[in-house]
Amino acid sequence: MTTAIYWFRNDLRLEDNPSFLQACKSVDHLLPVYIHQPSLEQDTAWGFPRIGEHRKVFLDQSLQELRSQLRDLGSDLFEMTGDVLDVFEKLKALIDVDIIYCEQIHAPEELEQVALLSSAGFKTNPLWQSSMLDPLDLPFSLQEMPDVFTQFRQQVEKQKLRFAIPVHAPKSIPSLPAIELTSIKVLGRNILSSGNKFWGGERSAHTHIQQYFERRLPDTYKQTRNELIGMNYSSKFSPWLAHGCCSAGSIAKKLADYEFCYGANDGTYWLWFELLWRDYFRFLHFKYGKKLYCSQGLSKVPSNQFDSEKFYKWSSGNTGESLVDAGMCELKKTGYLSNRMRQVVASYWIYDMKGDWQAGCAWFESQLIDYDVYSNQGNWLYIAGKGTDPRGGRPFNVAKQTQDHDPDGIYRQMWLT
Ligand SMILES: Cc1cc2nc3c(=O)[nH]c(=O)nc-3n(C[C@H](O)[C@H](O)[C@H](O)COP(=O)(O)OP(=O)(O)OC[C@H]3O[C@@H](n4cnc5c(N)ncnc54)[C@H](O)[C@@H]3O)c2cc1C
Structure with missing residues (x-):
């Protein structure tokens, strides 16, 4: 009899979840788990928590929904709190875990978590599944992918690649391991409505x-x-x-x-x-990999010095530049910001206020309801000119942006009053 844990990470769904489907097809008993990591509640080097309220609420809604879907199929979701390795060690003391299935997240911290599990003797099976295209369909290896987006896109289009064919949700889920599960069960947090327009869940x-x-x-x-x-x-x-x-x-x-x-x-x-x-x-x-997380990114130029007073002005929407301030207020109040405004406020922080791009990137991580490690890091590097963009940085002229996108001030009025 094989017993596995399915570790839900950034894949809180049953449809088109190849890793979860594989686990369901391969084992006799399956324990679905989500881990709340205390490190995410701690303050960053810049003095604010890594995960803000909007994202917490959306996450809790998504987990509640997932639990109800799993229960409909006779299973359940076990939410636990702790460092990843500690949680799995605790579970190992209760059940014979043969293997841990999960989605692969190819960012430094998340890779490190899986590496720690492997070196502690756990058998892990992380599967890449978060892209639209299957990397195996690409006409180049990922290590040799073109640096410039346009070249990447042209090669994808030449091969007529559109998307990886989605897989169906499992029709049944292996039974839970036969142990006293209440001892490990941590109930989900109270679900709040953040009062915004997004509600989490599949x-x-x-x-x-x-x-x-x-x-x-x-x-x-x-x-x-x-x-x-x-x-x-x-x-x-x-x-x-x-x-x-x-x-x-x-x-x-x-x-x-x-x-x-x-x-x-x-x-x-x-x-x-x-x-x-x-x-x-x-x-x-x-x-x-990790190079994307250095202060100079892929460039040779280190980032600007961090200045906490300036950062406070920017992050609280008190720069005196009305379009930027409106954007920062929208972000704080809703956890969401249009792509255009993300570009404007990021550029303003880096080029007009001479701010440290990594602090801005961390602020977005904390505030955004849609925080995604790859997209956030990639876009900040791109604007800061520390990624692969041959143009080396994307400063936006705020006066022009205001004229083009909020000429009559309706957006500013909405968020500044
Ligand atoms: C500084 C900065 C930080 C960002 N941080 C994030 C982040 O943490 N999470 C995130 O999902 N997006 C991020 N983006 C990208 C983009 O702003 C958002 O994906 C988009 O605004 C989300 O709204 P939408 O779903 O309506 O997008 P749409 O315009 O409707 O686009 C459809 C989808 O395409 C993808 N997409 C669109 N634009 C981009 C882009 N520039 N880069 C990557 N994917 C894109 C998203 O998945 C989006 O949902 C960031 C952009 C900037 C400039």
Whole structure:
């Protein structure tokens, strides 16, 4: 009899979860676990917690939903708190764990967690599954992928790659191991509503994605994607994607079905194009790994010095530059910010305030409801000119951005009053 643990990480779903499906097909007993890591509650080097309230609430909603889906199939979700290795050691004392299945996260801290488990004698089976494309389909190895996004995209398009075919949810889940599970059970935290427009979980993800396609919003995506106000100007898929409540492959499949039904257009192409950026930042981690996390990134230039007073002004929306302040207020109040405003506030911090890009990146990690390690790191490096972009940095002119995107001040009025 084989007993396994399924360790849910950023893949809080049953549909198109190849790693979970594999575990379900391979073992006799399966214990689904989620680990709340105390290190994420601690303050960063810059003096704020790594995970802020908006993301906590969305995460808790997603876990509650996942637990209910697992219960519908006769299983359950065990939420535990502790350092990853400690939690698995505790579980090992209670059950004979033959193997741990989980999704592979190719970022330094997350790789380290799995490496620690292996060196402590655990058999682990991490599976890569968070990209839209299967890396094995690419015409190059990830270590040799083109540095420049356009070259990467052109090679993908030449091969006519669109997405990895999604897998179905398991029809049944192996029974829980026969032990007194109440001894390890930590109940989920109280679910709060953060009062914002996003609700975590796989079912909410499906509802949101379905309405987005039914309302034919992909058709106008290219024209509206740089707007600042409302739910419809961009897809708002990111919170669910970041927590793995839906997969990028299943969204891309829906997009392809949509094109089959209504025809492809600029909007559908640009939506796929943006999802390809998401993959690109993921794949760069295989090529450059920890280098992406140094202060100079891939460049030779160290980042600006950290200045706590300036940081306070920026992060609390008190810079005196109204567009930037409005953006920082929106971020703080909702945990979400449009792509355009993310670019504007990040650029302002790095180039106008001469701030340390890593502190800005950490602030986004703390505040964003859709924080994603690859996309956050990749975009900050890109704007700071410390990634692979041959243009070496993307400063934005705030006066021009204000004129182009909020000429009548409606956005600023919304968040500054
Ligand atoms: C400084 C900075 C930090 C960012 N941090 C994050 C982050 O932590 N998590 C995150 O998901 N996105 C991040 N982004 C990328 C982008 O801003 C968001 O993905 C997007 O705004 C989410 O809204 P949406 O789902 O409506 O996007 P849409 O415009 O509808 O795009 C569809 C999907 O494509 C992907 N996507 C779009 N733009 C990008 C991009 N520039 N890079 C990578 N993927 C993209 C996202 O998965 C998004 O959900 C960051 C951008 C910047 C400039």
